[in-house]
Amino acid sequence: MxxxxxxxxxxxxxxxxxxxxxxxxxxxxxxxxxxxxxxxxxxxxxxxxxxxxxxxxxxxxxxxxxxxxxxxxxxxxxxxxxxxxxxxxxxxxxxxxxxxxxxxxxxxxxxxxxxxxxxxxxxxxxxxxxxxxxxxxxxxxxxxxxxxxxxxxxxxxxxxxxxxxxxxxxVREAEHDDGLAAQPLAVAHLESAMLSSLLTMQPSTYRERLLAPTPPALPKVVGRAVEFIREHAHEPITTEQVARAVAVSGRSLQEGFRRHLGHTPMSYLREVRLDRVHEELAAGDPARCTVTGVAARWGFLHQGRFAAAYRARYGLPPSATLRGDRAEGGRHSEDRAEGGRYPR
Missing domain, CATH: 2.60.120.10 (Jelly Rolls)
Structure with a gap:
C-alpha cells in the first residue's frame, strides 16, 4: 500500500x-x-x-x-x-x-x-x-x-x-517537529504559492477574468511595494498583503514588478531575504550559528536550492561566509535588477 x-x-x-x-x-x-x-x-x-x-x-x-x-x-x-x-x-x-x-x-x-x-x-x-x-x-x-x-x-x-x-x-516538513511548522515565513510562502497556482491555473468560474489583461502598477507604486517588502521581510507576508499595503490589485502589482524589475513580488522578497541571510552569516559566530538555522529562519528550507542561489549571488558557499571567507565574483542583489538597482 x-x-x-x-x-x-x-x-x-x-x-x-x-x-x-x-x-x-x-x-x-x-x-x-x-x-x-x-x-x-x-x-x-x-x-x-x-x-x-x-x-x-x-x-x-x-x-x-x-x-x-x-x-x-x-x-x-x-x-x-x-x-x-x-x-x-x-x-x-x-x-x-x-x-x-x-x-x-x-x-x-x-x-x-x-x-x-x-x-x-x-x-x-x-x-x-x-x-x-x-x-x-x-x-x-x-x-x-x-x-x-x-x-x-x-x-x-x-x-x-x-x-x-x-x-x-x-508533508515532509510536517513529519519533523522542527520543520516547516516552526518556520512561519516558509509556511506563508507555500500557502500563497499553492493558492495562487490553483486560482490562476486550474479552470474555474473565474479563470477567464483572471486571465484578462490588467494594467501594471506604476513605478512609484512598485517603489512603495519594494519599501514595504524590505521593511516586512522578517514577517510571513504574501503578494496579496503587499498589494493591499499599496492599494492595488495583486495582478496589477505582479505586472508592475515584472515590467519594472523583472521579478515577481515574491521572488523579490526571496532576494531580500537572501541578503538578510548573508548579513547574519557575515556577522555570525561559527561556534554558535549554523547555516541551516539561519536559512530556515528566513524561509529557505531546501538546502540544495538555497546553497545554489547563495553561491550564484555571492560567489561562494554560505558556510564560507560564516567562516569569514571573502566572496569572489558574487553580485549583490541591488545590482541584479533591470536598470542596475531596485527602487529604494
Missing amino acids: GKVLLANRPLFRSTDLDEVREQVARVFCPHRLDLAGDHSLLSARFNSAQLGSVRISYLDYAAAVRIEPGELESFYLVQIPLAGRSLIRCGDQEIVSTPELASLPSPTEYLDMRWAAGCPQLIVKFERAAVERALEQLLDAPLDRPLVFDLGLDLSTGWARAWRGMADLI
Whole structure:
C-alpha cells in the first residue's frame, strides 16, 4: 500500500464505523459514511497537521466506502489518491480519481464519493474564506458568484505537477517537529504559492477574468511595494498583503514588478531575504550559528536550492561566509535588477 504519511501526527485509528465517522467529521464536516464492500476490511487511519491556514491530512479507510458530505460550505479540498481509485461526483461533474488525477470539490456543490478498498488519500484543505480573499485581491473586486473549480486536477504534467511537489514538501516538513511548522515565513510562502497556482491555473468560474489583461502598477507604486517588502521581510507576508499595503490589485502589482524589475513580488522578497541571510552569516559566530538555522529562519528550507542561489549571488558557499571567507565574483542583489538597482 505504500508509506503511511504524517505518522507522527496521528488523530486516530479505528475499526468502528461510528467512531470513524465522528472523528473525521471533527476535522472536515458532518457526513454520511457507509461501508460499500467487505465490512471486515475497515481499519481506518487518520493523520493530520495544521500549518497556517492549510490543513494536510492522510486518510485511509482500507475498506471500500461511500462518503456523502453534501455541500462542504466552508472549505475547499484537493484529494490525491496515493493508490487505487475513487469515484467523485460534485455538482454536475464526475471523475474517477487516481494518483495522477486529483479531485478538487468546491464547497457550494453537492459532493458524493465512493472510495475503493485500498485507496488512501492525501488531502489538502483550504478554508473557503482564505481562498475567496486571495481571489478578490487578484481581481481587485468582490466576488459576484461562487468560485467553482473544474473537478479534475491532472497532476501528471505542468504546473499541477509542481503543485503536487509543494504538497509533498509540506508533508515532509510536517513529519519533523522542527520543520516547516516552526518556520512561519516558509509556511506563508507555500500557502500563497499553492493558492495562487490553483486560482490562476486550474479552470474555474473565474479563470477567464483572471486571465484578462490588467494594467501594471506604476513605478512609484512598485517603489512603495519594494519599501514595504524590505521593511516586512522578517514577517510571513504574501503578494496579496503587499498589494493591499499599496492599494492595488495583486495582478496589477505582479505586472508592475515584472515590467519594472523583472521579478515577481515574491521572488523579490526571496532576494531580500537572501541578503538578510548573508548579513547574519557575515556577522555570525561559527561556534554558535549554523547555516541551516539561519536559512530556515528566513524561509529557505531546501538546502540544495538555497546553497545554489547563495553561491550564484555571492560567489561562494554560505558556510564560507560564516567562516569569514571573502566572496569572489558574487553580485549583490541591488545590482541584479533591470536598470542596475531596485527602487529604494
